[in-house]
Amino acid sequence: MSDRRPHVSGDVLASRYELADLVSESLGASNWRAVDRVLHRNVRVELLPADDPRGPNFLEAARRSTSVTDHRFLRVLDLLQDEDGVHVVVREWAKATPLSRLLAQSPLPNRRAAAIVAEVAESLAHAHDRGLVHRRLTPHQIMLKESGAVRIVGLGVATALAPADHQDSDDDLAAYRAADVQALGKLLYACLVSRWPGGHVDGLRAAPTEHGHLLRPRKVRAGVLRDVDDICDRILEPARHPHDALTTAGDIARELYEAREGDEDLFDEPLGYDVTSPDLLRLDPVVEPSGPPPGLEPPRRRPKAFEPKPPTRRERFAARMQMMTHGDRALVLLGLVTAIILSGVLAFLVGREAGREGDPYAQSAPDVPVRVLPVSRVVDFDPQGEDGSENPEQAEAILDEDPDNGWRTSTYYGRADLGGLKDGVGLILDLGTVRQVEQVRLRLAGSPTDLSILTAPSSISELPTSLDDLREVATLNGAAEDLSVALPRDVRTRYVVVWLRGLPQIAEGEYRGEIRAAIVRGR
Secondary structure, three states: OOOOOOOOOOOEEOOOEEEEEEEEEEOOEEEEEEEEOOOOEEEEEEEEEOOOOOHHHHHHHHHHHOOOOOOOEOOEEEEEEEEOOEEEEEEEOOOEEEHHHHHOOOOOOHHHHHHHHHHHHHHHHHHHHOOOOOOOOOHHHEEEEOOOOEEEOOOOHHHHHOOOOOOOOHHHHHHHHHHHHHHHHHHHHHHHHOEEOOOOEOOEEEOOEEOOEEOOHHHHOOOOOHHHHHHHHHHHOHHHOOOOOOOOHHHHHHHHHHHOOOOOOOOOOOOOOOOOOHHHHOOOOOOOOOOOOOOOOOOOOOOOOOOOOOOOHHHHHHHHHHHOOOOHHHHHHHHHHHHHHHHHHHHHHHHHHHHHOOOOOOOOOOOOOOEEOOOOEEEEEOOOOOOOOOOHHHHHHHHOOOOOOOEEOOOEEOOOOHHHOOOOEEEEEEEEEEEEEEEEEEEEOOOOEEEEEEEOOOOOOOOOOOHHHOEEEEEEEEEOOEEEEEOOOOOEEEEEEEEEEEOOEEEOOEEOOEEEEEEEEEO
């Protein structure tokens, strides 16, 4: 190898390309952001020592990659052979964020994951048709621009720099294409669950397996859509799909483009990324036409903003109340409030007299003793889940005498608040009839747990199906395993809901709640 000093920022190649920032180093080559002094624009410069035996392959691969005209690959602009002791490949520059950076924080929404991998698959199909392969397709090679557009780096470079002692045959190219197809499946898997099948890659943990087989994305993270999950499995596990396995990049692109046209589901919302532009997650990425690379300070396209989050129940109620305080509506509201107050006073007086006469529906007298109320049945409550249920077969276990047996939630990943996928999950305790409830005692497994006690109005005789049917009467954060929750004295209900909002940690990055026993006390 040459004894000359390594290149540093400020070096100028061919009296034209001034090195600015070292971007990365891999496979013996270094990648730089440089400034083209002639055209006054940023470019990407890849350097390989001139005495490296892979140099001819490096330059030839760059020449061959110019036959791929797909705009999502960074195009080759110039080649320099043995310039100042290095071979130089000059490509267009893309100011973008690596996909690996986003996945290190959280998975992508279903449709955005399908859209990104569909574009990558379409580009690879174009390259495969011209006899070129990538061979190193990982999240770090995929770049997302602030406009939402997708860019791919590394075409041909990994093939050229990989050690080889023979000319690639047709069988080798077929195997490389198959490896690219498998990489597309792994890329889709990583976008859905932030895990990489087969090992640790680009900072992502290895995907979980069961009995030697890769777990499907839906079993790793809640909220993965069935059609996207099925496409991923058809790529990575072709033996399980003998008649409809996906074995070419073109087939994968077609399937994913169809999948991304479906309706958005509950879980397809931004998951809290800390990135410069929210358009990295947009579902209609901008496809920029081919043309000269942008200058140093090009005019920036105004990004398309996300739709605002839907208002909460409290915000909707506040907006309605504010509308009712304008114009004639204020008078109507004043009349309604007056009528409600008068009705309440009359009801109180009538109820007091009825209680003195032995009305069976009057509130229990203070001298009636508090006792354990019978629970006629226990039902799981998951109004924000995809199928509306969560381990229903375990719900009745909280009523038996086994202290180690109970009802468990599903396992959630990344965050204690159910992975950020929903507000909570819990159990409905049916008391059989309306009771005056004063205390709920719980025995949990693991701590800390954030929970609330919700109750249905006494007028409801059917099982509640949504949070709109309930009101919160008690809240407890950081609860231990054995606890008692006191309720206000005016709580009269048939249905008591134990609502888990934050789950204890059972392993690194994994959270699950468990209720082993529940006792309701009242009059």
